[in-house]
Amino acid sequence: MLKKILIANRGAIARRIVRACSELRLQSVVVYSPADIQAPYIGEATEAHPLTGNASKDSYLDQDQIMSIAHKCRADGIHPGYGFMSENAGFAQRVIDEGLTFIGPSPKWLAQMGDKVSARAAMSEMGMPVFPGSELITDIAEAEAFAQREGFPLVVKPAGGGGGMGMQVVHEKAQLGQALRQAKAIASKAFAASGVYLERWIEAPRHIEFQIMADQKGNAIHLFERECSVQRRHQKLIEESPAPGIDSQALLQQAQASAAICAKLGYDNLGTIETLYTLSGEVGFLEMNTRIQVEHGVTEAVTGLDLVQLQITLAAGGSLPTQVKREGFAIEARLYAEDPETQFPSTGTLNVFRPPKLFAVRVETGYQEGQVVSQYYDPMLAKIIAKGTTREQAIGRLLIALKAFKVQGVRTNASLLMQVLQDPAFLRGEVDTHIIQRIQNEKKTGKN
Amino acid sequence: MAKHNIESEVTGNVWKVLLTAGATVEAGDVIIILESMKMEIPVEAAVAGTLVEVLVAPEDQVEEDQVVAVIES
Numbered sequence: 001m002l003k004k005i006l007i008a009n010r011g012a013i014a015r016r017i018v019r020a021c022s023e024l025r026l027q028s029v030v031v032y033s034p035a036d037i038q039a040p041y042i043g044e045a046t047e048a049h050p051l052t053g054n055a056s057k058d059s060y061l062d063q064d065q066i067m068s069i070a071h072k073c074r075a076d077g078i079h080p081g082y083g084f085m086s087e088n089a090g091f092a093q094r095v096i097d098e099g100l101t102f103i104g105p106s107p108k109w110l111a112q113m114g115d116k117v118s119a120r121a122a123m124s125e126m127g128m129p130v131f132p133g134s135e136l137i138t139d140i141a142e143a144e145a146f147a148q149r150e151g152f153p154l155v156v157k158p159a160g161g162g163g164g165m166g167m168q169v170v171h172e173k174a175q176l177g178q179a180l181r182q183a184k185a186i187a188s189k190a191f192a193a194s195g196v197y198l199e200r201w202i203e204a205p206r207h208i209e210f211q212i213m214a215d216q217k218g219n220a221i222h223l224f225e226r227e228c229s230v231q232r233r234h235q236k237l238i239e240e241s242p243a244p245g246i247d248s249q250a251l252l253q254q255a256q257a258s259a260a261i262c263a264k265l266g267y268d269n270l271g272t273i274e275t276l277y278t279l280s281g282e283v284g285f286l287e288m289n290t291r292i293q294v295e296h297g298v299t300e301a302v303t304g305l306d307l308v309q310l311q312i313t314l315a316a317g318g319s320l321p322t323q324v325k326r327e328g329f330a331i332e333a334r335l336y337a338e339d340p341e342t343q344f345p346s347t348g349t350l351n352v353f354r355p356p357k358l359f360a361v362r363v364e365t366g367y368q369e370g371q372v373v374s375q376y377y378d379p380m381l382a383k384i385i386a387k388g389t390t391r392e393q394a395i396g397r398l399l400i401a402l403k404a405f406k407v408q409g410v411r412t413n414a415s416l417l418m419q420v421l422q423d424p425a426f427l428r429g430e431v432d433t434h435i436i437q438r439i440q441n442e443k444k445t446g447k448n
Numbered sequence: 449m450a451k452h453n454i455e456s457e458v459t460g461n462v463w464k465v466l467l468t469a470g471a472t473v474e475a476g477d478v479i480i481i482l483e484s485m486k487m488e489i490p491v492e493a494a495v496a497g498t499l500v501e502v503l504v505a506p507e508d509q510v511e512e513d514q515v516v517a518v519i520e521s
Contacts, residue, residue, distance in 0.1 A: 233487075337485070338485075342457070344457050344458050344484075344487075344489055345458055345460075345484045345485035345487055345489070346458070347458070347459040347460075347484070347485070347512075375458075375459050375460045375461070375484045375485055376485075377485065377486065378485055378486045379485040379486075379487070
């Protein structure tokens, strides 16, 4: 078993991993950039070591600095969290080559699933439904041929991407050339690979994902689904489980099929299979995330399992939990430091920052009162997860928690989150990826 | 001829400068793209006219409400 884990991350997930380590009686090591020096988890970890720069490449993406700290403090495992180096196959391999345990899937899965074209191919071959898509596109003629075959609208995606970065939706042939150029430009700046490919564009889909957990002996189970359709700029805002307003039997079958595919592949540790559902219930594979998700707490709330602890024990060769059951309803909101109207990020000092302490409500945050919210990292301030015996109760609790969460010093998206939680269609379980846009349009035109 | 200051709405870094002084702009044209909190924030021309000054360069740090460009209309 592992003894000392270095956490190559920051914010809420760094703090979450520190806690999991303490509960497993493991030592934890956090690293922090100058901008993060006031973070609460620095005092909560067994050890804390400074990084030299603020920009991600000079801090949480700096492999040399992080590995040197890991060796110096004699850590035997590295937890990458989410974002940063969590899906970097090269880093995972380096961790292993230097004699430490990488807390995540084997590097080959990070590589295969990180390339969206090869992930689609592997999944499709195993019987996973996929929407029509192209191979890597090298020139406009190939793109036009695909468009001819599949029609519009379609979407140009960076093969090495994720989280919607660099995606370009194309509605007509005239836009295709420009969209290809833009997607390639963003892909080459933001991702390791500059390749792009095309997919059929589903206009207002539901985004539903399946939590998978696998051991190193070829066994895999699912921990049901999470509904993640409430998004802005392809980033999730609200997630829940079970998914409302959709055939639950069909979802269970898809979850079981997803787990069976991962077992057959020989996948290990945690993973999430993201899918899109059309209004008529047609499903297609979107991507597989080879790490813990931001929204893992939703699944923890309904299964009672500790996903971060399980990640650590599975990476050390441990077994899967038996008799997994789902109970009740859980819903999470992501509180962002951003203007609720323009959605521009908002930096500043958290003069007031008081997370609520309420029954059946869990708050995960890497911030505390007095701390500076800097421009260098993503704008998530906190995740608030509420549980209930009914969906209505869980939503009600989340709404109260958002009202009770006092933040001053930066603007937050709390008012937007509360609008969604009171939206009649949302309450009926009618969600799709355009819900935020619709709510904001209604507000502008005075309706509602 | 009136001068219009174009201000940054966020604290961040300059990622790209798309237009140079002398360019003719329409309202809504993107002059600069900033990066803050892992987001790309376009700075747009508020009015049509001539871009007379761009006050920042790539990698520069900008503060909220800082003037980053000037348009003459």
